[in-house]
Amino acid sequence: MESVSLIDVAGYLPENIVPADYFTQYADPDDVTSNVMFKAPKFRHHVAPGETPADMAERAVAPILERQGREVLRDIDILIVHTQLPEIAFVGNGGEVAARLGIAPEWLIDLHNGGCAAFVHAMKLARQIMMSSDAKSALIVTIQNVAGQIFTQEDVRSKPQAAIPGDGAGAGLLVKSSVSPILDIETRHLPEFAGQMTAISDPPRRYWEAGPGQLHVGFTESKIAKVLARGNRIVPEVAHTVCKRIGVRSDELDLLVTNQPNRAFLRNWRDALMLPQERHPDTFDECGNLFGAGIPVTFDRAVDEGRVPAGSVVMFAGFAHAGDFAAATAVRWGGR
Structure with missing residues (x-):
């Protein structure tokens, strides 16, 4: 059976770089915490006013089109889009992204779950579709856009959680080939924890109901x-x-690329897999927690820095929300 390869990855970060001091000035002394979950990064990027998920998607995909040629869009059979904060009610942003790119794929999926591991989740879906159909190529886009919109609200920016997220988007191109093959994928849903990451306001209301109190x-x-x-x-x-x-010990991996929630998770994960820090790229202090965009953005940067020679076995891994989903995939990277 023909392999499915991840042949290119790209990332996009908005121009607006926000230092930790922005949040310090608003910090509520009653909310100060020493919890490792809320150890703030030095910097993060925030979406510009009016910047849409389709804008971010187009900018994330642009480097792939520069390298591969815009003609690759003609062959996209599958488009999977994950948007952390969908701005089009009910249907999500996938259709708008397709229209912006000028494509009409047979498979157009708005992937609303998967969270910080959505990129791997989308890889599994795309791979399965390609292996069981005539589809030959897939485009995956993951968009994180809550930092500059939810966490800068007047009543939210004072909370310790506000300084952690950053905004950005990632994209990946998959094709049927053995150039940069996906070796294996593992996904696990833990639905008993699915309701534990909640959006709340004070006074309480449902997220879609009108009323006072800003969601966080x-x-x-x-x-x-x-x-x-x-x-x-x-x-x-x-x-x-x-x-x-795949018959590879964890300490033999050439690179581990995870989502980037906080320094404690990053340290504990590489320790558990017995990997040195140089084999586990870290973008947290520059970008904050990029949620679903963290894996492609971090890998794109590692490739740009020359840290991933052709033939490297790369592990992508992460988990979502309060732990209701986890996923990992290994790729033998074919280079750019």
Whole structure:
């Protein structure tokens, strides 16, 4: 059976670079915490006013088109778009992204779950479709756009959680070939935790209801402790599962690329996989938590820096939300 390859990846970061001092000036002394979940990065990028998910998607895909040629768009059979904050009600932003790129793929999927591991989730969906149909190429786009819109609200920017996210987008091009093959993918849904990442306001209301109070993520000390424990466990588990199936020990991986939630997770994951820091790219201090865009943006940067020679076995791994989903995939990178 013909392989499916990830042949190119690109990232986009908005121009607006925001230092940690922006949030310090608004910090509520009653909300100050020493929890490792809220150790702020030095910088993050925020979307510009009026910048849409389609804008971000187009800018993330642009470097791929520069390298591969715009004619690759004619062959896109599958478009999978994950938007952290969809701006088109009910249907999501996938159709708008397709229109912006000038394509009408047979498979157009708005992937609303997957969170910080959405890029790997989309890779699995695209690979499965390609292996069971005539589809020959797929474009994956993951968009993180909540930092400059949700976390800068007047009543939210004072909270410790506000300084963690950054905005950005990532894109990946998959084709049927053996140039840069996907070796294996493991995904795990843990639905019992699916309702534990909640959007709340004060006074309480449903997110779509009109009323006072600005929406933010609902955290409690108990919830944070559970998320930390789950995240520390499930990301190494899915990565080790992939390693076992492809016959490569975790310490033999050439590169580990994870989502970038905080420094504690990054340290614990590479320790669990017995990898040195230089084999685990870290964009947290420059970009913050990029959610679903973190994996492609971080890998794109590592490739640009010459850290991923052709033939490298690269593990992408991450988890989502409060731990309701985890995914890992290994790719033998073919180079650009």
